[in-house]
Amino acid sequence: MADVARLAGVSSQTVSRVSTGHPSVVESTRQQVLAAMQELGYRPNSAARALKLGEFRTIGVILFTLATTGNSRTVEAIAGYAAREGYAITLIPVAVPTQDGVLGAFTRLGELAVDGIIVIMEVHLLDSANLTLPPGVQVVVVDSDAGDRYPVVDTDQADGTRQAVRHLLDLGHETVWHVAGPAESFAAERRTQAWRRTLLAAGRFVPPPHRGDWSAESGYRAGLALAGEPGCTAIFAANDQMALGLLRALHEHGRGVPGEVSIVGFDDIPDSSSFIPPLTTVHQDFAEVGRRCVQALLRQIRNEPEAPGTVLVPTRLVPRASTAPPPPR
Amino acid sequence: MADVARLAGVSSQTVSRVSTGHPSVVESTRQQVLAAMQELGYRPNSAARALKLGEFRTIGVILFTLATTGNSRTVEAIAGYAAREGYAITLIPVAVPTQDGVLGAFTRLGELAVDGIIVIMEVHLLDSANLTLPPGVQVVVVDSDAGDRYPVVDTDQADGTRQAVRHLLDLGHETVWHVAGPAESFAAERRTQAWRRTLLAAGRFVPPPHRGDWSAESGYRAGLALAGEPGCTAIFAANDQMALGLLRALHEHGRGVPGEVSIVGFDDIPDSSSFIPPLTTVHQDFAEVGRRCVQALLRQIRNEPEAPGTVLVPTRLVPRASTAPPPPR
DNA sequence: CCGAGTGATGTTTACGTTAACATTGGTGCT
């Protein structure tokens, strides 16, 4: 910076003013400084700036994995909106909680160069991994129950589930079977709860849920069991991938979808419209979730009036070809 | 830091030594300092540290989208390995190249707080978006042709394709049709080239390729065309999602897979083993790609002996149920 | 028993930036 100042024949403070876009620099001076910057290839040092300003203009994103559609698409949206606000995104993968991994993450968390953190995982998993979020750092939680410690942004899992189950009941199905997600997942838990409640509210029999782990393979295994279940004409899968596994299992056992069994998924991943048959599913707006996260976090960082505790992004049923009225008895 | 030093009755330099793990601090002093840190909730300021050390211990990842399986899994692997080396990951999404987006990215790139950059996109797209990588910053490129400007890490697309095509020819198919990826994609281009070369090397007819955009939907459209093609008994899709679309199109037209038509995909996404039928595909080791990227980049950052220009991660064919000998004529 | 060497700790300084305050020259008003 000093070199630029010398070359442009001004003080370094003026260079700083140009580089931060301060208004009170006369145009001619500004041009000189810009020319000098260009010539010397000057690039501001963001560490020094961060040190002086006390802010990093960076948001940390803590997550367990990027492998699920929901996570990667949420992160992508977060990155996009954050960039628009001039914030960078730092990814903090919380690896398998080996002693080693935990310690590593713990160390990093403490000295993390971030102004705020978005947590895309179950808060209680963070707790049990002995990960303490650094005090004084703003936090927004996605897809979990923060127990009003932090603001939460999430899709309306319960309503989406209700729509899915009602859709099947309205088609005339006696009841709806369920392939649930893993027990650790709060989202999975809420979908299972909402499924049960909707059935109970309609006075229907609640069959025992089958538990998967989000993977298509686990959906396939559940499907093998359900294919042998005579009364089963409608299944609600907690995500699209498990629905894919269901489709295969039913296909292999000669049970037609939607002729004999109807299936609804959750997520509306892009592939789901190309399943055989195209999957009726619940659409989640991950981009909106990402946007709301960034919005809420920045509001906190800027000390603007607090948003309400939980932001719910609406979901909507996307009817496709995997659902139909039950076969006549 | 000064407060900690005062409380522990030592100099701030000793606190610094404790916090960086410097060896020459006697155990009793160390414990006192740690206790003082604990009590005051001291956390080192990484901006100050970065300013002093001249390094950020951060790697930037430039990409176009996280929506493709390959990208998100590569990023996940990069994040994991980088964390293990004590490096954080900053995500730099290059949004749609509106004038606005480009300018934003350009600004960010210049003052980015990173020691090195991994580019997961076509280098020529960066060029055409007027994104200049900051000079002096180390770069590694994935999945593109860097024209020996930068080291490249990639999966062995050509060999994977060769294996796929040979597999089909060896089953007895006359020739292999192809659903290609988008023209901008270097990976897609290489797969198409390798497909053509393998056919030519075997003296077979090279049918005109159909071009998709990686999406299942585009695979479906290609499949509609190919289903009407009488001589078509084997198709090589440039990725698994387009293969999924193919499966649906062929299914809807009553052309059995693998009875009448064989299909091979590329990527081996987790879902592909649950397609109907389970897809024969080419496995890519994204985790290994991520590991090699981080390795190569850190070597550059640390000024260690340069790795060779291009690192090729091997691919392998995963035979499943979507391929079989052609039907008798 | 003394000097050299060693290990633990303290002191000083600089990393690059920007806020706060100081200075300068000009403009407009009475």
Add this chain to the structure above:
DNA sequence: AGCACCAATGTTAACGTAAACATCACTCGG
């Protein structure tokens, strides 16, 4: 003309840290 004010620029200091160097108290060998 003289004064107050303002806009443009310069000067000073501080952000929190760690390297380099300085100091001090030991230990050990002859």
